[in-house]
Amino acid sequence: MTGIALERVSKRFGSVDVIKDLSLDIGAGEFVVFLGPSGSGKTTLLRMIAGLETIDSGALTIDGVRSEGLAPGQRNLAMVFQNYALYPHMTVAENMAFGLRNLGLPSNTITSRVAEAARMLEMEKLLARRPAELSGGQRQRVAIGRAIVKEPKAFLFDEPLSNLDAGLRVRTRVELAELHQRLGSTMIYVTHDQTEAMTLADRIVILNNCRIEQVGTPMEVYANPASRFVAGFIGSPAMNFIPVTLTGQGDRAAARLGDGSVVPLPGAPQGEGPWELGIRPEALQVAAEGMTKATATVVERLGDRTLVYARLGDGTQVISQDAGKSQVRAGDGIGLTFDTSALHLFDAAGRAVLL
Amino acid sequence: MLTNRRKDAWIAAVLVAPFLAIYLLVFVWPTIQMFGISFTDAPLIGTGEWVGTANYERLPSDPRFRTAAWNTAYFVLLTVLPGTIVALLIALGVSRLKGRLQSAILALFFLPYILPVSVVYLLWDWVLNFQFGILMHVFDLLGIERVPITKSRTWFMPAVGIVTIWWTAGFSILLFLAGLRSIPAEIYEAAALDNSSRWTTFRRITWPLLWPVTTLVFTIQLIAQLKIFDQVYLFSVGGRPNDNMVLVYYVFQRAFQQDQGGRAAAVAVTLFVLVVVVSVLQFQLLRLAGGRR
Helix, strand or coil: CCCEEEEEEEEEECCEEEEEEEEEEECCCCEEEEECCCCCCHHHHHHHHHCCCCCCEEEEEECCEECCCCCHHHHCEEEECCCCCCCCCCCHHHHHHHHHHHCCCCHHHHHHHHHHHHHHCCCHHHCCCCHHHCCHHHHHHHHHHHHHHCCCCEEEEECCCCCCCHHHHHHHHHHHHHHHHHHCCEEEEEECCHHHHHHHCCEEEEEECCEEEEEECHHHHHHCCCEHHHHHHCCCCCCEEEEEEEECCHHHCEEECCCCCEEECCCCCCCCCCEEEEECHHHEEEECCCCEEEEEEEEEECCCEEEEEEEECCCCEEEEEEECCCCCCCCCEEEEEECHHHCEEECCCCEEECC | CCCCHHHHHHHHHHHHHHHHHHHHHHHHHHHHHHHHHCCECCCCCCCCCECCCHHHHCCCCCHHHHHHHHHHHHHHHHHHHHHHHHHHHHHHHHHHCCHHHHHHHHHHHHHHHHCCHHHHHHHHHHHHCCCCCHHHHHHHHHCCCCCCHHHCHHHHHHHHHHHHHHHHHHHHHHHHHHHHHCCCHHHHHHHHHCCCCHHHHHHHHHHHHHHHHHHHHHHHHHHHHHCCCHHHHHHHCCCCCCCCCCHHHHHHHHHHHCCCHHHHHHHHHHHHHHHHHHHHHHHHHHHHHHHHC
């Protein structure tokens, strides 16, 4: 079991910072997901760990060994690429055996490891085929198999599901979770899909603008986002942000919306405005009376619940939630109730302010 | 979109017609004529009497034809495989460079290819000439006796071979580079993570994935070098053309210097069949060898 530690690592491409002074500890056996929008540096960070990109400054420790100077092959990691990167001229079995041959393992060890991986991934019948004769999902399995046979210190996944169709993506996601439970290996997984991150991760590392915005378990980053960026990036549909002014002190602290209606706050925040109140759609319920008034613009019926897109008095667009059998129709005037236990407040710099 | 199929076919025919007419007129018809003439004793211009296969029957015992066939085979041996290897090595080197430097170096290697053969001859005459060639001065410096390279039976073909490789490598390098670029970078990254050494990566990844291009380059080279003429003709000026005879030169000599159209056509047909058979055979062989991998 292998821990991976990054200490103040940086990376520049020419004059552009890609990773800036980043530190992160990944525990042995942990499933860590790097989540962020494109250009956030998540793939570069993974490639720096793999050794495919050099680390300009800072330290990388894999299993207690300083590794930033080691060649990719010497780090004993396995990577599953976005486009799988299978060797097109080799059969499935040869693809999996290639790395083991290079290590000089005896051929019976290679054969048994390949057979074991093929059995685990249910692809024994594919062993003699070439990648061109496989479907996208099967190629994906071969890529994972090629990683498994190496018995690496850690697995690195670079957006491995992005080329699969929706149904297969969900199935493979579940299989990856099972694989992690069975092998118990350290896994690092890069994605821009927050659903993948939420479902797979022990911990999510949210990257934005070359640095880490927040590290936490899926529920931590969902329930207690450290910044407006994280709050907006995690959760679907996204959190509502409403410009507010603050009134009152102590127990009587409250946020005043643009239309004058008031939402009580659990405590008075410190810091500088302008402020934004954050609330997830499921905590903003349609109600007959409610704390504020709004006009429904679009109604999406999802069966178990109904999403009501509404415009507040000051023109702010919000998404609220109603019961599955909601009677609301577009154009209706509605009331909205804020669940005051699920409020977030963000200061001018976008930092979450503790309530 | 709805289309009128008859009208489409009509337009297609009209568009193809100019090409077809020219192709038939200047390629197919002369080729058929050549086959016909090879069975006659026609001079260069005009018709001749039917002589059956006599023009072909005398080839095996014709010493000059034998010299030409042997020299052509020797030249192919000297240029095709070495030329392919040299181009591959240069392409592998150039592909490691990046950006503008790569373009600049590639341009340098490609430059000779755009030169006309007469310029190539002049350039290399300045290098190889017995009296004033740069190489002779180098020989003098090293204390080696001067060699009349283009006048020597031993050195003529190897020298023309080297000049030909220098002249034509640019095109092969370009093909190899295109082949190398079509191999995704990720595959090399996967190989790096798979502990693959540089040599293993070349042998097990680059070489097999480049095989179709190698086959193509080899075939193009083979066809081109079987048709060797210009360089041999130019370098033989004032030398020993009959000893340096190659097949196309022999066709030229019979037709244009000895006014024997029929005999020239017989040699041309022989070369034509040879090129077709050899190139098709080797292309298939190389393809099969690749398929087994």
